[in-house]
Amino acid sequence: MSQFDVTVIGSGPGGYVAALRCAQLGFKTALIEKYSTLGGTCLNVGCIPSKALLDSSEHFENAKHNFANHGIIINEPQADLARMVARKNEVVDQTTKGINFLMDKNKVTVFEGLGSFESATQVKVTKNDGSSEILETKYAIVATGSKPSTLPFITIDKERIITSTEALNLKEIPKHLVVIGGGVIGLELGSVYLRLGSQVTVVEYMDKIIPTMDGALSKELTKVLKKQGMKFMLSTGVQSVERNGDTVKITAKDKKGEEVSVEGDYVLVSVGRKPYTEGLGLEKAGVELDERGRVKVNDHLQTNVTNIYAIGDVVKGAMLAHKAEEEGVFVAETLAGQKPHINYNLIPGVVYTWPEVAGVGKTEEQLKEEGAAYKVGSFPMRALGRSRASGDIDGLIKILADEKTDEVLGVHMIGARAADLIAEAVTAMEFRASAEDISRMSHAHPTYAEAIKEAALDATGKRAIHM
Numbered sequence: 001m002s003q004f005d006v007t008v009i010g011s012g013p014g015g016y017v018a019a020l021r022c023a024q025l026g027f028k029t030a031l032i033e034k035y036s037t038l039g040g041t042c043l044n045v046g047c048i049p050s051k052a053l054l055d056s057s058e059h060f061e062n063a064k065h066n067f068a069n070h071g072i073i074i075n076e077p078q079a080d081l082a083r084m085v086a087r088k089n090e091v092v093d094q095t096t097k098g099i100n101f102l103m104d105k106n107k108v109t110v111f112e113g114l115g116s117f118e119s120a121t122q123v124k125v126t127k128n129d130g131s132s133e134i135l136e137t138k139y140a141i142v143a144t145g146s147k148p149s150t151l152p153f154i155t156i157d158k159e160r161i162i163t164s165t166e167a168l169n170l171k172e173i174p175k176h177l178v179v180i181g182g183g184v185i186g187l188e189l190g191s192v193y194l195r196l197g198s199q200v201t202v203v204e205y206m207d208k209i210i211p212t213m214d215g216a217l218s219k220e221l222t223k224v225l226k227k228q229g230m231k232f233m234l235s236t237g238v239q240s241v242e243r244n245g246d247t248v249k250i251t252a253k254d255k256k257g258e259e260v261s262v263e264g265d266y267v268l269v270s271v272g273r274k275p276y277t278e279g280l281g282l283e284k285a286g287v288e289l290d291e292r293g294r295v296k297v298n299d300h301l302q303t304n305v306t307n308i309y310a311i312g313d314v315v316k317g318a319m320l321a322h323k324a325e326e327e328g329v330f331v332a333e334t335l336a337g338q339k340p341h342i343n344y345n346l347i348p349g350v351v352y353t354w355p356e357v358a359g360v361g362k363t364e365e366q367l368k369e370e371g372a373a374y375k376v377g378s379f380p381m382r383a384l385g386r387s388r389a390s391g392d393i394d395g396l397i398k399i400l401a402d403e404k405t406d407e408v409l410g411v412h413m414i415g416a417r418a419a420d421l422i423a424e425a426v427t428a429m430e431f432r433a434s435a436e437d438i439s440r441m442s443h444a445h446p447t448y449a450e451a452i453k454e455a456a457l458d459a460t461g462k463r464a465i466h467m
Helices: 013-024 040-045 047-070 081-105 184-195 215-228 321-335 364-370 385-390 418-430 435-439 450-459
Strands: 002-009 029-033 109-112 114-119 122-126 132-142 146-148 176-180 199-203 231-233 237-244 247-253 259-264 266-269 273-275 308-310 349-351 356-361 374-380 396-402 408-415
Touching (some): 002 013, 013 029, 013 321, 029 132, 040 047, 047 081, 047 184, 176 184, 176 247, 184 199, 184 215, 184 266, 215 356, 215 364, 215 408, 364 374, 364 396, 364 408, 374 450, 408 418, 418 450, 435 450
Parallel strands (some): 002 029, 002 132, 132 308, 176 266, 199 231
Antiparallel strands (some): 122 132, 237 247, 356 408, 396 408
C-alpha cells in the first residue's frame, strides 16, 4: 500500500495548486484525477478554452467591423469555426501538459482514476481498466469541483440542448442560440457566437443580467450587448424546453405572468453549477455535506473529519478558479503549521465579454442593504484618451469609499482590459487604501488604468480632471 502525507482528489486549479504547494513544503503528495488530462473543468472545458474562443471570435469581430476604421482594408472575412475549435484544443493541450511538467518537477505522484474514500485515512483509486489500489494518507484534500446545473424539466441531450461543455465544441455556428441564464458563462459563450454571426437571445429569470455584480455594471453591460445585437428576455421564467428535430422551443412566463416563447436551433442551459461529490465515498470517511450538497468546512477549510479538508467549487463561496487556488495554498500552508489568510471580500469577479467586466469588494446594493455611509466616484471610459485611441469607449470605473474614512470599499468596472485592471483595485484594498491614496498615485499616460485614478479623484470630492 502506497503511503502519502497528503492526497489530493481532483486536479483543477484548486487541486493541482494544493498539490504543488504541499510538495514545495516537503509533504509527500499524491494527486488523483479521473480524467486522462490534468487541470479539471477550468483548463479543459471552462476558463481556458472559453477564453481561447472569445479571443478568436473577437479577432473576427474586429476584422469584420473595426479594421476599416484603422485604415486596414481586407476582403470579407470568413469564420472558420473548425479551425477556431482546433486552436482552442491546442491551447488546452499546451496548458494541461504544462501541469504535467509541474507535477514531475515537484515530484507529485499522479494517479489516473476515480478517487474515493474507504476510510478517513485510506483513499481508493479505481482505474479505467477496472483495477484499483489503496493509498494510505495522513491528510486528504477534496478538490473535485463542480458540474453544470440544469432545471428539473430540461433534458440535456448534448446535441441541441447543451451545456457550456458542448458549446465549446460545436460543429456549426448556430443560426439562433438561445441562452437560458444571464450569468457569466452564458454571456461569454453567447458573445462568442454573436460575434460569429448567430442571433443570440438570453432568457434570464432575474430582472437584470450578472445579478450578483454591482447594478451599474449590469446596466452598462446590458446596454453594450444590446448595441452589439444580443437580445434579452429579463424577468422571464422558463417553463419548458422541447426539441423537434433541429428546432428547440422554449416556453416561459414573463414578469406579467403571460406566456411567451422563443425558438432556436441550439439552446445553451447556463443556470449555474453544482458541487461534484458523486462517487467520492464521503460517507465512508464520515464527511458531512450541507443542505446544498457542498462539503461542510470550518474557517480553516477543515471538514468535520479533522484530517480531511475541502476547497474550491465543492465548498461554500464563489465558484471561481482563483478562489480555489487561494484555498489550495491556504490548506497546504495550514498543514505545514503556517498562518495563511484569505480575504474572501477581495476575491475579484470577472466577465470576459468585450468590454470586460470586473468587480471586487462590496457592491453599492450591498452597502445600501448594510446601511453603510459611503460615497461614489465614477469615470466614463469614453473620456479617456487611451480608450479613444483604441476605439474602446464603452464602459466606466466606479469606486465606492467609506464616507468618513475614505477607505475603498468596492471597485467595479466595465471597459477594455478590466480583467487585468481589477488587480490594481485588489492590491489597493488589500492594503486598505483610501480613494485619495489611489488618486495621488502616478498612472502612466495614456493607459486604461488612468480611469481608476480619475474615478478615485471623483470619489474624493468630485475632483476628476478629464470629466
